[in-house]
Amino acid sequence: MTEAPAKITDKLSAAVEKMPAFPKSVQRVLEITRDINLQPKELVSVIEKDPVMTMKLLRIINSAYYNFPKQVTTVNQALVYLGLNTVKNMALSFAAAGVLPQQNAAGFDMQRYLMHSLTTASLARMVCQKFGGDADPGDCYLAGLLHDFGKVVFAQFMPGEFREALAICQEQAIPLHLAERQAIGVDHSVVGAMLVEKWQFPKLLADAINRHHGDISPENTMLCSLFVADQISKKLSMGHSGNLVVDELPPALVDRFGGNIDGIIARLGDLSRVAEEAQSFAKIGTEATA
Amino acid sequence: MKVKFWGVRGSIPSPGPKTMRYGGNTTCIEVRTDGNDLIVLDGGTGIFPLAQTLLKELPVTAHIFNTHSHWDHIHGLPFFIPIFIPGNNIHLYGAFDPISGAGPERIMSIQMQYSYFPVREAEMQSRIHYQTVMPGEMVSVGTATVTPTLLNHPVINLGYRIECNGKSVFFTGDHEPHYNIYVPGDDGYAEYQALVEEQWQSIVESIRGVDILIADSAYTRQEYPAKKGWGHGTFDSSIQLALAAGAKTLYCTHHEPTRSDDDLERVFAEALARYDGTAGLPAIRLAREGDEIEI
Ligand SMILES: [Zn+2]
Ligand SMILES: [Zn+2]
Numbered sequence: 001m002t003e004a005p006a007k008i009t010d011k012l013s014a015a016v017e018k019m020p021a022f023p024k025s026v027q028r029v030l031e032i033t034r035d036i037n038l039q040p041k042e043l044v045s046v047i048e049k050d051p052v053m054t055m056k057l058l059r060i061i062n063s064a065y066y067n068f069p070k071q072v073t074t075v076n077q078a079l080v081y082l083g084l085n086t087v088k089n090m091a092l093s094f095a096a097a098g099v100l101p102q103q104n105a106a107g108f109d110m111q112r113y114l115m116h117s118l119t120t121a122s123l124a125r126m127v128c129q130k131f132g133g134d135a136d137p138g139d140c141y142l143a144g145l146l147h148d149f150g151k152v153v154f155a156q157f158m159p160g161e162f163r164e165a166l167a168i169c170q171e172q173a174i175p176l177h178l179a180e181r182q183a184i185g186v187d188h189s190v191v192g193a194m195l196v197e198k199w200q201f202p203k204l205l206a207d208a209i210n211r212h213h214g215d216i217s218p219e220n221t222m223l224c225s226l227f228v229a230d231q232i233s234k235k236l237s238m239g240h241s242g243n244l245v246v247d248e249l250p251p252a253l254v255d256r257f258g259g260n261i262d263g264i265i266a267r268l269g270d271l272s273r274v275a276e277e278a279q280s281f282a283k284i285g286t287e288a289t290a
Numbered sequence: 291m292k293v294k295f296w297g298v299r300g301s302i303p304s305p306g307p308k309t310m311r312y313g314g315n316t317t318c319i320e321v322r323t324d325g326n327d328l329i330v331l332d333g334g335t336g337i338f339p340l341a342q343t344l345l346k347e348l349p350v351t352a353h354i355f356n357t358h359s360h361w362d363h364i365h366g367l368p369f370f371i372p373i374f375i376p377g378n379n380i381h382l383y384g385a386f387d388p389i390s391g392a393g394p395e396r397i398m399s400i401q402m403q404y405s406y407f408p409v410r411e412a413e414m415q416s417r418i419h420y421q422t423v424m425p426g427e428m429v430s431v432g433t434a435t436v437t438p439t440l441l442n443h444p445v446i447n448l449g450y451r452i453e454c455n456g457k458s459v460f461f462t463g464d465h466e467p468h469y470n471i472y473v474p475g476d477d478g479y480a481e482y483q484a485l486v487e488e489q490w491q492s493i494v495e496s497i498r499g500v501d502i503l504i505a506d507s508a509y510t511r512q513e514y515p516a517k518k519g520w521g522h523g524t525f526d527s528s529i530q531l532a533l534a535a536g537a538k539t540l541y542c543t544h545h546e547p548t549r550s551d552d553d554l555e556r557v558f559a560e561a562l563a564r565y566d567g568t569a570g571l572p573a574i575r576l577a578r579e580g581d582e583i584e585i
Contacts, residue, residue: 041471076482080482085521
């Protein structure tokens with residue numbers, strides 16, 4: 001590929017504005033907004049489980065029009081700043097864009113992707129809360145939710161190239177991001193980071209997404225939480241997004257967390273709720289899960 | 291500065307014998323700076339009688355600041371006669387609406403469609419300028435400055451603080467104080483509570499020390515639970531806001547359209563009684579159509 005990443009990002013950013021959200025959240029938004037006694041917290045919990053809706057909401061709210069004292073990274077913040085009715089109507093307009101197809105031309109498994117993003121998000125927040133550091137747990141959640149967003153964008157808007165990347169990954173048994181570089185010229189971490197940067201999300205978030213397959217510096221709490229959560233999600237088979245390889249914790253991270261992945265899992269305690277919650281959301285509905 | 295109320299009623303014009311004293315026109319406030327610059331806060335039906343008085347001082351330059359796009363704050367605008375007269379300069383300021391993706395220009399284009407209004411937008415003969423304003427970004431109007439603050443309503447609503455030669459007025463437009471959507475024990479309760487408190491504090495700061503606070507006080511404390519989430523304040527919430535911000539005088543406005551003058555005075559007196567003896571209490575009045583205040 002000769003196209004420069006910046007140019008790809010511009011093209012993809014424009015495309016993403018019209019991107020439909022996941023079936024379950026679209027269905028839930030339509031259901032709960034019909035209820036006159038809508039519980040705001042239900043609306044929050046639907047939007048924050050959908051990477052596309054969350055991304056679209058935060059993209060608009062962080063645009064230049066409102067001048068918020070700090071970048072908005074959680075759906076709760078968006079609700080406080082813009083009000084329930086505005087957020088509700090934004091969600092309805094996202095829902096009106098249709099739903100992301102379960103089957104895409106790239107052959108990318110959207111349900112697994114969503115499971116992986118949701119569990120990584122929850123785990124990243126838990127890791128941040130449990131092990132402390134200078135990151136905000138809400139930001140870590142967002143990092144987890146969006147870390148592989150580049151993949152779903154590839155699947156949606158560059159299905160031919162992404163299909164090839166998935167094939168290379170299988171045939172050569174190499175990590176997906178390396179296969180993406182071969183087939184597309186750039187990998188999902190770079191594209192995901194450039195998108196969130198373009199949308200004026202916090203610089204640290206873009207940085208964590210950009211480096212989640214690179215050098216994990218132990219001082220960067222958000223990046224560490226994301227990296228560890230990503231591995232736990234894959235290790236416990238909570239979902240994956242085309243990449244099954246569980247990376248070992250680098251020695252510096254073993255130091256920081258006082259143990260390896262298994263040690264961290266043990267210290268986090270019962271994780272069954274994380275998987276169950278994600279599962280109930282990633283599935284379209286009991287009748288359509290076969 | 292001079293402030294004059296041309297419309298103090300909320301939601302829908304409510305003329306009739308029961309609203310004769312406080313008036314039935316919807317929101318419109320005229321502010322004259324020390325340099326006689328004309329600032330108009332909202333274009334409810336009150337803007338129509340205001341327009342009549344302006345015909346004597348043509349050509350006019352009017353700076354209309356729209357708090358939000360609900361009907362009761364815009365439906366007088368197509369009847370603001372100066373917009374049709376060549377030589378006038380009309381500036382309409384308002385927020386960016388994330389749903390429509392448009393700024394205040396949409397307020398006129400939506401209302402002046404030929405099925406709903408006989409004159410088209412293109413036929414307005416004055417020079418009309420639209421300006422999308424942002425929270426915290428000051429706009430200069432002659433000798434005054436106007437600073438918007440994002441408040442809480444079902445659509446984006448900006449409160450405006452007007453300052454001129456050390457005097458100041460803050461108008462909320464429609465505003466319901468933020469409240470926690472979680473209950474104690476919920477996961478998100480503490481996080482949301484912190485956000486609510488942060489918003490309260492930043493709103494208080496934007497109103498800090500004003501000479502006049504004009505605040506949405508649509509409901510009584512008793513009525514409020516049934517209207518929670520509708521985007522309006524109460525007499526009590528306005529008094530608390532004025533107290534926290536150290537406002538010198540509070541005008542309660544956006545009177546509930548079904549409330550008669552007698553009832554309005556009664557519920558107002560009941561609310562005031564609750565604050566009897568409170569230290570630092572500002573002067574508190576009901577906004578009344580036609581009243582003019584000089585500060
Ligand atoms: Zn109103
Ligand atoms: Zn309103």
